[in-house]
Amino acid sequence: xxxxxxxxxxxxxxxxxxxxxxxxxxxxxxxxxxxxxxxxxxxxxxxxxxxxxxxxxxxxxxxxxxxxxxxxxxxxxxxxxxxxxxxxxxxxxxxxxxxxxxxxxxxxxxxxxxxxxxxxxxxxxxxxxxxxxxxxxxxxxxxxxxxxxxxxxxxxxxxxxxxxxxxxxxxxxxxxxxxxxxxxxxxxxxxxxxxxxxxxxxxxxxxxxxxxxxxxxxxxxxxxxxxxxxxxxxxxxxxxxxxxxxxxxxxxxxxxxxxxxxxxxxxxxxxxxxxxxxxxxxxxxxxxxxxxxxxxxxxxxxxxxxxxxxxxxxxxxxxxxxxxxx
Amino acid sequence: xxxxxxxxxxxxxxxxxxxxxxxxxxxxxxxxxxxxxxxxxxxxxxxxxxxxxxxxxxxxxxxxxxxxxxxxxxxxxxxxxxxxxxxxxxxxxxxxxxxxxxxxxxxxxxxxxxxxxxxxxxxxxxxxxxxxxxxxxxxxxxxxxxxxxxxxxxxxxxxxxxxxxxxxxxxxxxxxxxxxxxxxxxxxxxxxxxxxxxxxxxxxxxxxxxxxxxxxxxxxxxxxxxxxxxxxxxxxxxxxxxxxxxxxxxxxxxxxxxxxxxxxxxxxxxxxxxxxxxxxxxxxxxxxxxxxxxxxxxxxxxxxxxxxxxxxxxxxxxxxxxxxxxxxxxxxxxxxxxxxxxxxxxxxxxxxxxxxxxxx
Numbered sequence: 310x311x312x313x314x315x316x317x318x319x320x321x322x323x324x325x326x327x328x329x330x331x332x333x334x335x336x337x338x339x340x341x342x343x344x345x346x347x348x349x350x351x352x353x354x355x356x357x358x359x360x361x362x363x364x365x366x367x368x369x370x371x372x373x374x375x376x377x378x379x380x381x382x383x384x385x386x387x388x389x390x391x392x393x394x395x396x397x398x399x400x401x402x403x404x405x406x407x408x409x410x411x412x413x414x415x416x417x418x419x420x421x422x423x424x425x426x427x428x429x430x431x432x433x434x435x436x437x438x439x440x441x442x443x444x445x446x447x448x449x450x451x452x453x454x455x456x457x458x459x460x461x462x463x464x465x466x467x468x469x470x471x472x473x474x475x476x477x478x479x480x481x482x483x484x485x486x487x488x489x490x491x492x493x494x495x496x497x498x499x500x501x502x503x504x505x506x507x508x509x510x511x512x513x514x515x516x517x518x519x520x521x522x523x524x525x526x527x528x529x530x531x532x533x534x535x536x537x538x539x540x541x542x543x544x545x546x547x548x549x550x551x552x553x554x555x556x557x558x559x560x561x562x563x564x565x566x567x568x569x570x571x572x573x574x575x576x577x578x579x580x581x582x583x584x585x586x587x588x589x590x591x592x593x594x595x596x597x598x599x600x601x602x603x604x605x606x607x608x609x610x611x612x613x614x615x616x617x618x619x620x621x622x623x624x625x626x627x628x629x630x631x632x633x634x635x
Numbered sequence: 636x637x638x639x640x641x642x643x644x645x646x647x648x649x650x651x652x653x654x655x656x657x658x659x660x661x662x663x664x665x666x667x668x669x670x671x672x673x674x675x676x677x678x679x680x681x682x683x684x685x686x687x688x689x690x691x692x693x694x695x696x697x698x699x700x701x702x703x704x705x706x707x708x709x710x711x712x713x714x715x716x717x718x719x720x721x722x723x724x725x726x727x728x729x730x731x732x733x734x735x736x737x738x739x740x741x742x743x744x745x746x747x748x749x750x751x752x753x754x755x756x757x758x759x760x761x762x763x764x765x766x767x768x769x770x771x772x773x774x775x776x777x778x779x780x781x782x783x784x785x786x787x788x789x790x791x792x793x794x795x796x797x798x799x800x801x802x803x804x805x806x807x808x809x810x811x812x813x814x815x816x817x818x819x820x821x822x823x824x825x826x827x828x829x830x831x832x833x834x835x836x837x838x839x840x841x842x843x844x845x846x847x848x849x850x851x852x853x854x855x856x857x858x859x860x861x862x863x864x865x866x867x868x869x870x871x872x873x874x875x876x877x878x879x880x881x882x883x884x885x886x887x888x889x890x891x892x893x894x895x896x897x898x899x900x901x902x903x904x905x906x907x908x909x910x911x912x913x914x915x916x917x918x919x920x921x922x923x924x925x926x927x928x929x930x931x932x933x934x935x936x937x938x939x940x941x942x943x944x945x946x947x948x949x950x951x952x953x954x955x956x957x958x959x960x961x962x963x964x965x966x967x968x969x970x971x972x973x974x975x976x977x978x979x980x981x982x983x984x985x986x987x988x989x990x991x992x993x994x995x
Contacts, residue, residue: 334788360788366818371777371811378781381766382725384788386781401808405771406778412973414767415758419976451974474976503979550981 312490318460319349319425319481322467323387325497327357330385333471336363337372337389346391347427347486373399373424377407380422380476387471393428393480394437400445407476408451423470423477428456429521429571431484431618433611440608441520441572446478447549447581453502454549456480458523460491465500466546472499482521482571489524502547505555511539514628515559517582518569519545522619526569529624538632548578556582557590564595565631571618574602596634599627646852652862653871656919658928665871671935677718677866678930679944681710681923684734686948687743688897690956691750695901699960703750706731708864708896711922712828713798714738715869719877720796725786727779727797730768731828735796739765743955744962753965754973773803776812776825783821783886794822794880796873802833804847813854813888822880824873825851825888828863830895835908851888863891864922894920967992 344351430439457463717735740761749756757767769775779797848858930936
């Protein structure tokens, strides 16, 4: 089997669902003929036709509203917002409607839509092409927010998202679209939503991350292992609803925790994790939890980009301070 | 301009009506108007709306209903709309379409439940697929084009009717929806209830466009303007637009001119921004009186039938109010039970705490 990249795993998952479920339709700007600006939908229009793989006019709120209406009308729409930064225009449809239609009709209508969107920085992109907005969407009741960190998890989680009866925001960290290759059998097997994945077991410290930062976190875990320190690495994957149980169980074992994220720290997912750690896991902790995050600034343009995104060194510094806490 | 030009595009906006405010017949009536039973049903539904509307406002003023948007003076639009639609079509209302909703199986007590603060009012026991009313203005137009796209993909011979106010036509969603309806040739009918006011903002402050119907032209669609207080014109326009939509000829924008005789909602006081004389001047445009006069002139409606109808409809409304008053309160845990198909583990503790009656 050839190993594939994360973006190719996305294509593979989309193709699988288009082939096996008539209700699946994908659309967005440039996703048809062009195959998407990141080639995530490459070849799909040629294979499945223009009715089910559509280029839309240029309007993000329209794309989200179409997805809401199509989902209510019995389809399984998978819409693309070209860069997560542009999803701001879609928030009205996602928040006011997609996330609420089941609730406000007491279950009479529902919205099984997926909105997929490349997120995060690190590719020297122009302005407004690098945001990670998982925290914004985690605030919205009725949504799921999912972010894969590897090709196999991208495949399995996207299948699960498409099959889920409720709306999912599927963030694809563009920095790792082509970073790693993995063999991903095209077997249609979905991964579970709503649970963390323990990627590496260890007894000395719990490292919690998601998306692209999982890559740096695993590198740090390897370096620690060479020093005789075993880190447990948790990939949150489903950012909302958050599986705090897995994190608490790990911290009960290790007593130490560092949360690593690319996004701004204030009111972020790391805030939520640490708040819940304090509420429910305080007595397990042998040291204050730490978080390694971006800054409360706008992601800078690419000359300073690497300063913003947590480096392995910054993660290692936080780990060391937690391990050395008296 | 000192240079020569050629005209590369131009447009016409047609307008029509059948009955003027004095119920004079201005042109040959459509076929359905030959059937007195059809007209009586239209009349009945408009009258029901009016009696219901009055009752709902009373309920709000006595603290039994939350904020409620009146439909006074605009009854012909939703009744004509609802009468033209098929059961399997889908309605995307904004919030002044009770006539269409009642014709399509929504019960008065459900409307009261909703404005009375209970989501079960949107559950629509006898209408499985219409959308509930829509608060974020104009956002329903995008749902409509999504629903219409689904219908086309599923090869259903149906159409979507979406209603919007004059104010709503300023919003981006409306333009985005018309645009995609045009380029994807969608089976959707946009009905603009131009009642001249968006809360306190009159049409003249809303747009420079000479008509609202012509906003369709920018999307490559036909725009028609009608007298929205002539229920015959409304039904005929909707009939034609729906035939167009269902036969693959795409979308239409219909601007129905009416007047908002009531306040925007019970939380508004229109006397702050418009004069009593302006209101009075529009009384002669009343859609219900217009049809009544026509039916009486034609000899198939009389004062006796009028009184009986008022009696019957009042009783129906009273029964609905009674059902509304008797409806039990929702359970506390119902806040959680419809967020997802299955409530995730992450929120179970909160739900349990609410059931127990304490803060989590």
